[in-house]
Amino acid sequence: MDFVPEGHYVLRVTNARDVTRQTIQPPPGSTDEPKDVETLIQEYGPYESSFEVVGDMTTVNLTIPPKAQ
Numbered sequence: 001m002d003f004v005p006e007g008h009y010v011l012r013v014t015n016a017r018d019v020t021r022q023t024i025q026p027p028p029g030s031t032d033e034p035k036d037v038e039t040l041i042q043e044y045g046p047y048e049s050s051f052e053v054v055g056d057m058t059t060v061n062l063t064i065p066p067k068a069q
Contacts, residue, residue: 006053016064017046043067 018041026032044064
């Protein structure tokens with residue numbers, strides 16, 4: 001993790017979700033602006049984890065559980 005000082009940290013994730021985004025163009029001749037449409041694929045529950053940064057870390061992998069129904 002570039003530019004993160006060594007030490008203990010708590011990582012909190014809220015409102016995480018996977019989405020697709022699509023820009024819908026207006027019909028030809030229309031003066032309407034393009035519209036961005038977002039489609040929800042998956043929501044994830046809240047997550048909190050403590051970890052320690054030691055030296056140069058290039059990757060932190062998280063497994064965040066799906067949101068409870």
